[in-house]
Amino acid sequence: MSKPAIATEAKIYVAGHRGMVGGAIVRELQSQGYSNIVTRTHAELDLTNQAAVNAFFAAEKPGYVFLAAAKVGGIHANNVYRGEFIYQNLMIQSNVIHASFVNGVDRLMFLGSSCIYPKEAPQPIKEEYLLTGPLEQTNQPYAIAKISGIEMCWSYNRQYGTKYLAVMPTNLYGPGDNYHPENSHVIPALIRRAHEGKLRGEPEFVVWGTGTPRREFLFCEDMANACVYLMTLAQDEYEFFLHDTRPPLINIGAGEDVTIAALAKTICEVVGYTGKIVFDQSKPDGTMRKLLDVALLKSRGWVAKTALHDGLAVAYEDFKAASCSR
Numbered sequence: 001m002s003k004p005a006i007a008t009e010a011k012i013y014v015a016g017h018r019g020m021v022g023g024a025i026v027r028e029l030q031s032q033g034y035s036n037i038v039t040r041t042h043a044e045l046d047l048t049n050q051a052a053v054n055a056f057f058a059a060e061k062p063g064y065v066f067l068a069a070a071k072v073g074g075i076h077a078n079n080v081y082r083g084e085f086i087y088q089n090l091m092i093q094s095n096v097i098h099a100s101f102v103n104g105v106d107r108l109m110f111l112g113s114s115c116i117y118p119k120e121a122p123q124p125i126k127e128e129y130l131l132t133g134p135l136e137q138t139n140q141p142y143a144i145a146k147i148s149g150i151e152m153c154w155s156y157n158r159q160y161g162t163k164y165l166a167v168m169p170t171n172l173y174g175p176g177d178n179y180h181p182e183n184s185h186v187i188p189a190l191i192r193r194a195h196e197g198k199l200r201g202e203p204e205f206v207v208w209g210t211g212t213p214r215r216e217f218l219f220c221e222d223m224a225n226a227c228v229y230l231m232t233l234a235q236d237e238y239e240f241f242l243h244d245t246r247p248p249l250i251n252i253g254a255g256e257d258v259t260i261a262a263l264a265k266t267i268c269e270v271v272g273y274t275g276k277i278v279f280d281q282s283k284p285d286g287t288m289r290k291l292l293d294v295a296l297l298k299s300r301g302w303v304a305k306t307a308l309h310d311g312l313a314v315a316y317e318d319f320k321a322a323s324c325s326r
């Protein structure tokens, strides 16, 4: 492998550094010796405000951008806050991608989600399945915003010669997750419920839906490692992903999936909850299966390292630390 293309003193903007993935990207960059990392909290810079974003880019002139800022949530939040999900994501990504272009950013990485693919996509899901069928209804507003971001990266690459990549992680979890009881994703929600059930000695542990959907889970530190790996590829290796004929889209996943029922059982083991698992079928299942085909990324030399059980143990420690500090 040739030398990474980014100097360790390059100015790197991580949008969304207070989020789970953005925070992990900052830690990964620091651990690899990158010191010139630019961040702004939401209070310091509202990414939905175009004038503020333009002024920030004009002043800071970053060379590299990780666009990890987004309005995200689990199946319930996506379904209920549909207007917020489409508006905020379209605004954030349009402002940051366009300001990156105007200010000559060298490389930009746009983070999306596996929910951009059709609900009934063949499994495992290849990048080429984008826009080949209807989307899952519960998260269509979020998915359409993210698809627009991919199209924007591709269009700017084609018209202006920019070098923007769009990476689509599978369902993520890990330190810094959102543990809200309703609006979170399944792993933080079940960690919290199992922990509280254990403390209260509750006989039953409720899991939404039928337990039969299958999901693939990637530890957020692995995701951050993949993002930095791609961002720092030597020029010819990076440009491998830039084509006129297909979007600059790369799946990032663990390569295997589990049922929600099996996940719930593993979480109970990790947390030490011994009651009975019951399913609340009044809650939606969402997509029945979402397993990414990660052959493209693997062919470029990257694979996930963290086993689900190990990652869940770290996530549970993070949940307990976060609960204590609240």
Ligand code: GFB
Binding pocket: 073, 074, 075, 076, 078, 113, 114, 115, 138, 139, 142, 143, 170, 171, 172, 182, 183, 184, 185, 186, 187, 189, 190, 206, 207, 208, 209, 213, 215, 260, 283, 284, 285, 286, 287, 290
């Ligand atoms: O994590 P989750 O909300 O993501 O739900 P999605 C995954 C599965 O877990 C669904 C079930 O089948 C849920 O019904 N589940 C069981 C639960 N118990 C719970 C619970 O207590 N909370 C939650 N949240 N789920 C999201 C998309 O969909 O995935 C987003 O809405 C994004 O757009 C994200 O793509 C990665 O995979 O269903």
